[in-house]
Amino acid sequence: MGAALASAARAEYEELLHEHVLAPLGLTAITSNPPPDNQLAGRGFLGRRLRPWTMSGAILPAGGLWATPRDTAHLVTRLLVERRLGEPAPSWQTTGRLHWHDGATRGASVFAGAMDDGTWVMVHRLSGHALPTEETAARVLRDAVTGSAGET
Incomplete structure (x- = not known):
């Protein structure tokens, strides 16, 4: 749905999200690409930090946001x-x-x-x-x- 909306509006999904949802709600700390020092990640089996996940393109609306x-x-x-x-x-x-x-x-x-x-x-x-x-x-x-x- 997010990809369809972006295509119909001829705009990036994140732009639409910000304009129609995040800004009206006063939310500023939700993004698909946070700075590395803001990316909390779990630890794996041996205690190593798991690589942060990323999702971009058409899959972004399905769960690619960090908050x-x-x-x-x-x-x-x-x-x-x-x-x-x-x-x-x-x-x-x-x-x-x-x-x-x-x-x-x-x-x-x-x-x-x-x-x-x-x-x-x-x-x-x-x-x-x-x-x-x-x-x-x-x-x-x-x-x-x-x-x-x-x-x-």
Whole structure:
């Protein structure tokens, strides 16, 4: 879809993203090409730093963006809680009252979501499987909704 939009608009995907989504939401730390010292990466089997992933061209809209945790949290709250750009896009999954999205690349994973009541969560991990990221997010949301944070 991103490639089709860019082609139809005769503009680069990142330009369209900035103009129509990031700038209106006040987000400045989301890019496809961050400086090397801003690229956090997980560690491999022997503790070596994993090579950062890159995605460009037509695949960029599928997951080629880097963001700080702060801007990811702002993205979630401004899109899903404040609804600054209207109703959530169809690319956000809906499970009951929860709108969410997740993703994983080279062991790094993120889960972001918000409930209809404004409760939200964003969990990011640099290594390991994606399932614990989703489980952590589910636990945090459950605890926030039930008021049982810190209880076991």
